[in-house]
Amino acid sequence: TQLLEQSPQFLSIQEGENLTVYCNSSSVFSSLQWYRQEPGEGPVLLVTVVTGGEVKKLKRLTFQFGDARKDSSLHITAAQPGDTGLYLCAGAGGTSYGKLTFGQGTILTVHP
Amino acid sequence: GAVVSQHPSRVICKSGTSVKIECRSLDFQATTMFWYRQFPKKSLMLMATSNEGSKATYEQGVEKDKFLINHASLTLSTLTVTSAHPEDSSFYICSADNNRGEGGYTFGSGTRLTVV
Numbered sequence: 001t002q003l004l005e006q007s008p009q010f011l012s013i014q015e016g017e018n019l020t021v022y023c024n025s026s027s028v029f030s031s032l033q034w035y036r037q038e039p040g041e042g043p044v045l046l047v048t049v050v051t052g053g054e055v056k057k058l059k060r061l062t063f064q065f066g067d068a069r070k071d072s073s074l075h076i077t078a079a080q081p082g083d084t085g086l087y088l089c090a091g092a093g094g095t096s097y098g099k100l101t102f103g104q105g106t107i108l109t110v111h112p
Numbered sequence: 113g114a115v116v117s118q119h120p121s122r123v124i125c126k127s128g129t130s131v132k133i134e135c136r137s138l139d140f141q142a143t144t145m146f147w148y149r150q151f152p153k154k155s156l157m158l159m160a161t162s163n164e165g166s167k168a169t170y171e172q173g174v175e176k177d178k179f180l181i182n183h184a185s186l187t188l189s190t191l192t193v194t195s196a197h198p199e200d201s202s203f204y205i206c207s208a209d210n211n212r213g214e215g216g217y218t219f220g221s222g223t224r225l226t227v228v
Contacts, residue, residue, distance in 0.1 A: 006155075033216070042118070042205050042219035043156070088155060098144060098161065098209075100217060105155040 002027040004091050006103025014111050016078050021106045023089035024071040030093025032065055032072045033100070037086040046074075079110045113139050114210035118220025125196055125227055133191045133223045135206030141186035142208035146217070147179075150203040162189040196227040 004025045011019055023032065031050045035043035047056050049065035049072060056063045060083075062075040072089055086107050090100040115138040125131050135145055143164045148156040160181055161169040168181035178200075180192040189208075193200055207219040 035219075040121075040203075040222065040224065042116075042207075042221045044219070045216060048216055086153070099146070099158060100207075102155045102158075105153075107153055 029091035
């Protein structure tokens, strides 16, 4: 069974602060995805990282895939209240072919 | 592109009745769809993998006779919660491989089921 440990589970910060969310596993994934979900909605894909060591930027969001493709991080610069939501990392491939392995999720609250 | 439509978004049913949730891929064909269950402020739990034209594959601990899955076409999968009980109340979400490579999946908007 593949596991993806996501931390922290809860993050409450002030507008303008920076934050980092981590996902770690002992398993290798062919790709790792980050999703954002708002209450009552389905997750929306933010980014997919595929290559070990890859870094992708999406405005104030920076995503990194570990060299060994076992871990990933999401860094948000100058967080805004609109960034509030549940952030999920999910690994694809590995031994669970065709399925996504989800982390536990990080509930981010950005206060004005 | 790659839109997944899920209906209904909310449903309230009486204990003992059955509820059907539909998941449609609107602009692509999905040979495989996935059904998840999500508890408040928690991550997604995979319930089953729905395969077009064949039986669904259920995760350990998920009752296949209670959560019936039918994937009769390349654009439609349905999840029927049979003889629903209050403990089945949850947020159910489907997803499909959007065929865009890199393991990308598109999720439906979810169904909030409340069993009273």
